[in-house]
Amino acid sequence: MSTQEYSVNGSRLSFPAGFVWGAATAAYQIEGGATADGRGPSIWDTFSHTPGKVVGGDTGDVAVDHYRQFRTDIALMAELGLSAYRFSVSWPRIQPGGRGPVNAAGLDYYERLVDELLRHGIMPVLTLYHWDLPQELEDAGGWGERDTAARFAEFASVVGTRLGDRVPLWTTLNEPWCSAFLGYGSGEHAPGHTDPALSLRAAHHLLLAHGLGVAALRSVLPAGAEVSITLNLHAIMPASPSPSAAEAARRLDGVANRIFLDPLLRGGYPFDVVRDTGSLTDWSFVRAGDEAVIGEPIDLLGVNYYAPTLVDLGEPRSGPTAWPGCDDVVFVRQPGPATAMGWTIDARGLRTLLLRLHEDYPGLPLMITENGAAFDDRVQADGAVRDPERIAYLRDHLAVVHESIEAGIDLRGYFVWSLLDNFEWAFGYTKRFGIVHVDYATQRRVLKDSAHWYRAVIRANGIDWA
Numbered sequence: 001m002s003t004q005e006y007s008v009n010g011s012r013l014s015f016p017a018g019f020v021w022g023a024a025t026a027a028y029q030i031e032g033g034a035t036a037d038g039r040g041p042s043i044w045d046t047f048s049h050t051p052g053k054v055v056g057g058d059t060g061d062v063a064v065d066h067y068r069q070f071r072t073d074i075a076l077m078a079e080l081g082l083s084a085y086r087f088s089v090s091w092p093r094i095q096p097g098g099r100g101p102v103n104a105a106g107l108d109y110y111e112r113l114v115d116e117l118l119r120h121g122i123m124p125v126l127t128l129y130h131w132d133l134p135q136e137l138e139d140a141g142g143w144g145e146r147d148t149a150a151r152f153a154e155f156a157s158v159v160g161t162r163l164g165d166r167v168p169l170w171t172t173l174n175e176p177w178c179s180a181f182l183g184y185g186s187g188e189h190a191p192g193h194t195d196p197a198l199s200l201r202a203a204h205h206l207l208l209a210h211g212l213g214v215a216a217l218r219s220v221l222p223a224g225a226e227v228s229i230t231l232n233l234h235a236i237m238p239a240s241p242s243p244s245a246a247e248a249a250r251r252l253d254g255v256a257n258r259i260f261l262d263p264l265l266r267g268g269y270p271f272d273v274v275r276d277t278g279s280l281t282d283w284s285f286v287r288a289g290d291e292a293v294i295g296e297p298i299d300l301l302g303v304n305y306y307a308p309t310l311v312d313l314g315e316p317r318s319g320p321t322a323w324p325g326c327d328d329v330v331f332v333r334q335p336g337p338a339t340a341m342g343w344t345i346d347a348r349g350l351r352t353l354l355l356r357l358h359e360d361y362p363g364l365p366l367m368i369t370e371n372g373a374a375f376d377d378r379v380q381a382d383g384a385v386r387d388p389e390r391i392a393y394l395r396d397h398l399a400v401v402h403e404s405i406e407a408g409i410d411l412r413g414y415f416v417w418s419l420l421d422n423f424e425w426a427f428g429y430t431k432r433f434g435i436v437h438v439d440y441a442t443q444r445r446v447l448k449d450s451a452h453w454y455r456a457v458i459r460a461n462g463i464d465w466a
């Protein structure tokens, strides 16, 4: 489908000048090159190679070969007209054991990547940690161990020193909720632990790593470079007007959102979260001064949003959980369309979430650092990949972004997840989030219709509404 077909003459939702149009990826999901040039193993190498952990036994060993094909992929980004590209650095490429000696080849790789982006006029947005903890650090206790936070700060300093002059926007962690609660609580993600107390401890050490990482970055970055964190915030809504649904929403909001937002932006953990999880842990892992470290000011908050969450109270469950203190909270399926992940499609959740951030945590610029949808895309006989559901999803969510900016929310940019089809963690290669289709057998890239559509949006700096 040509770009032309999207240039309709209906009303246009125009975005402010300088609005950042991006696409996002993460190292383990796209790079491959698992042992190339001195990279050490991460927890995701170990986890994905453990039978039964990832659908089909898929691993990130090869992924979409971005480690070798990054120039081709950056040419695609340029073709789309992206103004920014959000990627993550693989810690075990930089420090194979997670501490000490730096692997020069790893740093050189990210320097080549950043320089190639800049050569195309694309702003690099660098995430330091998107879940690939060096395995040696996990062997020493992983995020359950306080020292891991100090190791992260060291890693941040190494990367910041090398690339600080060229990367204007830095993100310490991507979605620490997933690292802590899927990694150490439900066990669905690496390293696969199922201990609720440990998951809360891990959450604290991730936050501490963020705070120490911000300080480390500030000491090496030039003035003007911005530092952020990205959270996967949940738009939680009570499933009914009942008090029990309101209680379920409060409790879930605590361990989904406020457990991160409050120490980052309000100076400490929320009292009710500490109380609700009090039978699981005494929180003695929080030491004097930690909350000040975590609250180190940041320049921007990255928001990842995919779907709303509807909750009520129900029968208590037992077994591994990603939601400590919420055993009797049940997730209610919202009627209506869903993505291939089974996630409800409802852009109003994003509206609610942005408004809530604006009201409860005012004054901090926001950026949508991930938003997108998986569908069962196929290359058609004529070579096209028709994904009208993804176009509708992106359009509706971008309309909310536009509406939020109009309402006075300081929202600086939007990154579609994802640039390329890739390794979707425990789902392996079965879920396609890309706006660019990848044939995993040949590594051939084909722009989906949504990519053509996104290019037209970027070019117009607005959405044409038929």
Ligand code: IFM
Pocket (backbone or CB within 6 Å): 026, 029, 175, 232, 304, 370, 417, 424, 425, 433
């Ligand atoms: O693929 C992930 C990404 O790594 C983190 N945010 C959610 C995406 C879709 O599940």
